[in-house]
Amino acid sequence: MPDADGTGQSGNPVNGDKIRTYIKVTNKTLSDVRFKTFECATAIAANSMLTVLASGKILEEAMSITNVQIISLSYIFV
DSSP: OTTOSEEEEEEETTTTEEEEEEEEEETTEEEEEEEEEESOHHHHHHHHHHHHHHTTOBHHHHHTOOHHHHHHHHHHTO
């Protein structure tokens, strides 16, 4: 996302995952959340769930998203 207001990067050196997350903020709300993930299908799925949870949230709400919430949401789609 070339016009991102913020980016984050993480990964797992053990299995080689590389994750970059991009956000667009409009009026303190995440108006667009995207990611690029290389390697693990599980990381791709988890980041996809993160975009579902974070989109439309104010920054403070998005910052409080937990791993448990992401995992719980993934069971809905299985």
